[in-house]
Each structure stands twice: as C-alpha cells, then as structure tokens.
Amino acid sequence: MADIERARRLLRRVTAGIPESSNPVTHVAEQPARAARCVEWPSWADEGVVAALRKSGVEQPWAHQIEAAELARSGRNVVISTGTASGKSLAYQLPVLSDLVEDERACALYLSPTKALGADQLRSLSSLDISGVRAATYDGDTPMAERDWVRAHARWVFTNPDMLHRGILASHARWSRLFRKLSYVIVDECHGYRGVFGSHVALLLRRLHRVARYYGSSPVFILASATTASPAEFASRLVGQECGAVTDDGSPRGARTVALWEPPLLEDFSGENGAPVRRSAGAEAGRILAELVIEGARTLTFVRSRRGAELTALGARRLLSEVDKELAGKVAAYRAGFLPEERRKLERALLSGELLGVATTNALELGVDIAGLDSVVLAGYPGTLASFWQQAGRAGRSGDEALVVFVARDDPLDTYLVHHPAAILDRPVETAVLDPANPYVLAPQLACAAAELPLTAKELDAFGGDAAREVLQALVADKLLRRRPSGWYWTSKDRPQYEVDIRGSGGDQIAVVEADTSRLLGTVDPGSACTTVYPGAVYLHQGSSYVVDELDLESGIALVHAEDPEWTTSAREVADISVLAVHERVDYGGVTVCLGDVAVTSQVVGYLRRRPSGEILDQVALDLPEQKLETRAVWYTVSDELLDRPPVPEDSAGTGVRSGTGEPGGRAPGGAGLEPARIPGALHAAEHAAIGLLPLFATCDRWDIGGVSTALHADTGEATVFVHDGHPGGAGFADRGFAALVPWLAATREAIVSCECPAGCPSCVQSPKCGNGNDPLDKAGAVAVLDTVLGAVCHHGDQRDHVVVFQAAADAPTSC
C-alpha cells in the first residue's frame, strides 16, 4: 500500500519544535506520481542484445527509449532529454549494440564530460556481456600499452572531449580503423557543455565529423541530456547538424513533496559591515539530515564543497549520537575521487539501509545508479535547474512519496528562488549557452582543424561562415596558417592540439604544483589565476584541500601545500571598464541598454577568510598585478534627471511600473528619487544583485561574470551598471542578459525586496568578491534604481528606439 502521507510526515518531523513565526519553509509543492509507459522491443533490435538487456532487469523498454532508438536507427541525429534515472543509457545502447553485432567492423564512440561517468557507463555496458563488442576506455588514465590495443581492436571507445581533442583527432591516421566505420557518436550529459568549454566542444564535434567524413563514414549523433528547454535547438547548435528531440518521458516516477527552506537570520553574530548573517545552509542541512535519519528515511544531502559535505555529515552525526549512537554510524560523507569500488559500496550501503544518510558534493550527481531514495536535501542551489532536478530526482520510489528539501544559501539567487517557487517548480530547465563564433575559441579550433586536414572553403559554413573567414585571415596574417588555392594549411610541425586547452580560454596555463612532491595537481586559466590561486587561497582539487604559498605569474606556477583549514577564501577585486564597441543599443527615454565589447582592468586587492558558518575571520591584503580582459558586457545607463525625479507613489497604479512587475503604465514613469550622495551605493547594490541573478537566465556561475558600477562613466557620460563575461571574447552570458533584460532585472529587484534584512546582507546585495568591501551599498536605493530602469524600459518598450550598430570605439560616440 502506497504511503502517500510519508513525505508530509517527514516534513513535519524536520520542522517540529520550530515556532510558526520563524518557520523556515517558504513553500511546499506536491508532484504527483507518474506511471510507466512501456512498449514492445522493436523488430530490428538484435535478439541477443534484447536478451542481455532483459537479463539485466529491463523486461520491457519505456516509450521514450524506443522513440529515440528508432530515430537513431533510421539515421537521424537525436537528443534524448528526459528526467533523472529515466534509462537514457538503454536508448543509445540498443541501436549501437544492435549495429555492432550486425556489422562486425562497425565502431562507436562515447563521450562523457567526466572520466567517472564514462567508467560507469562502460561498466554497465560490459556487464551485458555481448560477444564481439570490444568496448574500452581511452582517457588520460589508460596505460600506454593498452592504448595500442584500443586503437587496434576496440569497437566502442569510451572517452572524453579532452582526449578526443588531443589523443584521437590530433593523430587521426592512427585511428583510421575506427573512423572508417564509425556509425554512432554518443554525447552523454550534453547539457553540461556550456560557456567557453561548451563552445570548444561544439567545434570539436564539427572537427570529429569532418575527420570521419574524410575516412568515409558519417556517424549518427545520439545526445543524452537532462530535461532542458529547447533541447533540439541546443543539440543542433552543439553538433552543428540538425537533431531531433525526444522529451516525452515514459519512465515511472514516485510522487514527491518539494519544500523550499530559508534559514533564519542569526542573532548572535554579524558579518561584514555589521550585516546580519543567516544560519549556514550546510549546518541547517545537517540538522535536517539528522531528523530524517531518525525517521528511518534514506537521505542524500548535496552540499557545494567537500569540506561542507564533511561538516554536514559531522553535524548530523553529532546530533544523532545524542539520540542513538548506532544511528550516528549510519551517516557518512562522500567526496569526489572515490574509487569505483568505493562508490559501488556506498550505493549498495544506501540501497540496503546499512547507511541511512550521506552528505555529498555533486560527485554523486552523475554516473551513479542511486534512485528511489526517501529524501534528498539540497544545501544551496547547485547552479542550474538541470543539476537541481538531477539531484532532487534521486528521491522518489514508486509507491512511496519522497521528500525534497531545498535549503537556501545566503546568496541573492537562492533568496529569489525560495521566495519564487515557480522559478524552480514551473520553469523548464534553462538552455545551455554556448557561442562557437567567439573568435577566442574559433581561432585555436580552426588551427586544430587545419592541422588535422587542410581546411577548404566549402567547409567553412560548418565552422561559422563569415566569422570563420575573418578568423582565418588573422591566422594567415600571424603566419600560423598558409592560404593556398586548395585551402588553409597548418604551417608548423608541432601539433596545435597540445597548446589548446578546451576547458580554458587560451593563453599559457598556470600550473598548480604541490611544492613538497613537485606533483602537478592541475592547471588554471591565466585570466583567473589571480582570483583562484593567489597566495593564501584555499584551492580544492578532486575534493582535497590545498593552500597556495606562492603565485609566480611570469613562470606560470602556483606552489601549494596540502592543508585543510577551517575557513574558505574568496578573492576581492576592484575593476575598471571601458567600452570598445557598442553592438546593440536601445534607448528608453533616460535609460539606455547596451550590449558590446569592453576592456576590463581588474586587480585582486585581497581575500576574505570565512568560516563555513558565514562568520568572517578577516580580510588579508594582497598586492597582485592588474589583469586585462577584453570581453562582452551588457550595461544600462540612467540619466541624472531620472535618478533625481521622485518615484511614482505606491498607490497610483497605472503610472509607471508597479513594484517589480514590469507592467507598463500610461504616463511617464517615475524616477528613483535619489539624492546624489546615495547614487553610488544604489548602483553598486543593484550591480551585485544583478550579478547574483544572471545565472538564473544564462546558465553560468556568478564567478563566470563580473560587474562595474559608477555614478558617472567616462564612456557613457552617465550613471552606469555593467555586467560582463569573465572570459576573453565572452561566453554568451552578457548576450543572454541583454536578451532577457526585463525578467532578469525584475528578478533582481524581487530578490532584494524578498530579503528581510534591513540594509543589505549576503542574501541580497553583498557580494563575496567585492574589492570595495561591500561599501557603499544602498539596498533601498538599488530597488529605486531597478524600478526606474524597469519602468522606463516597459513604458518606452513599444516606441523604443532600437538601434543596432556595429562600430569600433574609435569612431563611436563615447556616449551610448
């Protein structure tokens, strides 16, 4: 008998004892159960493959699995975009395995963003034990001796974009056997390919397709994705060819209760500039975890950092040991870097009930077969809705109702989400943003393509047409490529693939080296070294913690030692910005909104040490060189007249804009009513909150973007708020901000007013990386500025003077 009351009972348990006046639950939603839709195995599917899948426990396929498999089988590229644990693997395994069995020379390639996921998928495939299908991993960990075997014999190669780029395409002649008969390419977890990395992968897939064609094959792409908005559009952009989408999920799902939770403001201590601080999401999650374990609910708690996961587990164990020592032993922490056997052991322990509570980083988000848990707690928004549902989706057994609790961190985006449930519960998962036309990505990718096979004029459309032609001209001028009548040729004997880091933004990487052992832990983009590996920074690598001793930008090395201090660090930087070119400009009568190219000069001036509780230990000063970045930005200006003009009275609905709704009115919109002394703080606060909220629209992290605000900007001649991409050439984030300006700024405003703090705190307008020590900040002034901008945009929206310009700064008027 289904226990549909269970989730609500669990929720009552975790809120028991909290007075109604300080109830942290801001919203509760019920998601109904869904029954499975099963179909017959298709007639073309190989009998042996079907028998093996049956033996593995899949009696009948779900409808979406066969819909996707049929499309792939008929030679169409397809993206399958369905929920967590909806059996996406089977949807690609069926056509690929059938093909490999039918044609003993056919080959396939599987790409995953992480090695761990690739290893899991290979394990699940190998357990089917289909004879003749020689599947093998080819990644950075594959021993040299095995690599030869994989090239010579493997028919299904499991790899990742990095290895495809450096290890396979760079020496494609050695892989000719695979390329001659490459029938399928699987791109798993494709929604993760976004920003600069996504743009690189998009061009990498075009390179892959071109090399395959050279050897005479034309593989079908099968992409697997979490549920996203417009999956076909995104997949087509990623692959560079048309892709069909399968989105109608036929897998069963248990009912779920989702609770949104905002930790209370603490009374006993305060943060920067005396601002109130909320109880940390990790501490709150530890308490919730303990209560759920007492109820016998198998619970996974997702925490952002490894240290956070350990503290959450520790907190839960401490509370439980006061109740029952044995229960305390049923809680564990899980981190990235666990060996596959350890992961399996943990999965089994959770499934059997030997463990009841696990606190983990997102290491358990992908590539684990854990589903059907009683509850999931998310401490902090994981950055994208796709990740949110991937994590939340681990809860929900058919029959029993499961509980999902989302605990907000003190950050404007989390504040917005717990007060606007529709933004989580009713919104399609965001489309990933990528921009394969970014010249900083296109140039190295075209160099790699030309080194693989000379590029011909007719191939350029696949690489962006005019954008590619322009970049090629520059590469020829730099003597990296030579133009001949038959195409563009790579001039050097060296392979460019070794120089091009597809996870970074170009330039020589900074090596992070453990001083004691000389072990290379990883590399960091030169552009972000000053904000990530400055002396004193706590640097996390595969879940282990290090502290940076020295950063030598000239020789490109950061020296670190292993240490796990009781604080986290965040860099504080100051920045200046100048406009290089305006690509789009819209005038709304006193408010102007622009999109364009900017030069950002930034300098890390120190870092903040903070305890996991939110308590600030101190700020340490640093003296690091200035960094220059040319990138894209979206900005708005507000005239002095509008800043000064009094606002529209609250009760005169119909004039201007009503609080945060962005509704146009009839008369001229009101102003901000700000005296000059308040303007810098108001703009500064509006900028911080806008940076915090852009990830809601642009699938980026707030650390991928930056901002500058000023009461008078030299290039615009007015009060201006800029939000810019953090990568050279931009990654599409500022463009998304420009396209979604009204909902973005309306959400920004809502996040600020939803926070009950009196004058600004980390949950609304304080920024963790503000180089000016979050001073000045004027919370009420920020709302007034945002109301003014939204009022003007909505009022003038219809008759707006939308000018599209493509001008270099030299001949552009400085004023937007």
Ligand SMILES: Nc1ncnc2c1ncn2[C@@H]1O[C@H](COP(=O)(O)OP(=O)(O)OP(=O)(O)O)[C@@H](O)[C@H]1O
């Ligand atoms: N038709 C089916 N009937 C019953 N069980 C199935 C069926 N298809 C897949 N499964 C099982 O569902 C579980 C989840 O499958 P799988 O890992 O492929 O899902 P997924 O959609 O890739 O998950 P994730 O969201 O984690 O990427 C596996 O244990 C698998 O064996």
